[in-house]
Amino acid sequence: MKKRALGPCVTFFPQPTTMITSIGLDGDVNIMTASWAGIVSKTPPTMAVSFNHNRLSYNNIRQTGEFVVNLVPTGLATEADLCGIRSGRDLDKAQLCQLKLEAAQQVSPPLLTYSPLNVECRVTQELELGEYRLVLGEILQIHAAEQAFDEHPNGDARCFDPLVYLGGIREYWSLGEKVADAYQAGKILLPGQA
């Protein structure tokens, strides 16, 4: 396969599209889109989200120590994009995008109602990385769309309909088809399994 050297850059994908909800000491809720977000430990369950240190959401999270990671479904692509390119210092993004919010169980920032997966987190530590801050949060509670479990014990991917972000390419995509079952498909390659 012929390849092109891109040099050191941040072209990497696929990534999740998430909206992070946080709340300032003034009680104002902010919503910020983030794709540098993921699981980093199971003991205890922990998420990491990277923020530019100038972000209002980062400031809120430093003050309160709490945030919610809300998975973005394809139907909210336009709203998610807006919440990534404008600051909550300049406009009320929840109001502009008509995003409905509801109370979380264990943290003060709200859940995004139309998100099919909400992850409530409490900050455990942070790391300074140049202009960015990697914030680690222990997962306290996860809420998932009930409908996804009607016929699939682990959840039906089509019900979640997650918006996939392609960093570097700068595009949002939907999921296509299921390719394989994890922890299962590879066994066929083991000696004696063919």
Added chain:
Amino acid sequence: MKKRALGPCVTFFPQPTTMITSIGLDGDVNIMTASWAGIVSKTPPTMAVSFNHNRLSYNNIRQTGEFVVNLVPTGLATEADLCGIRSGRDLDKAQLCQLKLEAAQQVSPPLLTYSPLNVECRVTQELELGEYRLVLGEILQIHAAEQAFDEHPNGDARCFDPLVYLGGIREYWSLGEKVADAYQAGKILLPGQA
């Protein structure tokens, strides 16, 4: 939207499917599948990958301070799954899966030839998180499939054909359709743009 509380767990997606290449002090190359991988800073370009501390790949990376993150295309789903469920201590996964390797430019672990995106990293720091270790690596060089740039200046997502992992659901999926352009689609919601 009716929701179900899952409790604190690691159900979160979409995630990238990557194969991490590393090399031990004995010169043996190991390949490990990881989905807890992502960009965490642009200053300098940095990736983070989380490993169970018992993993051979983590041991290799501690010894050499270098690793490569190889994006998995849908065509390598079976091989990627195998490289996630078996240890390099028990078998030579590159050989079993007939995975071709080639030299990297700036680090000693090799690139996975059939991966359309290879990210060469040098370790800058690590974080202990229970049984896991979050390893941060500065991105030194990225190699991308040349063909992806024939008609798309930022790269054609269909050429990369990334395998999307759904953690919790435990399934691998392909990409479907482009939903929107990032840094662009949301502008229509701004006052005066409708």
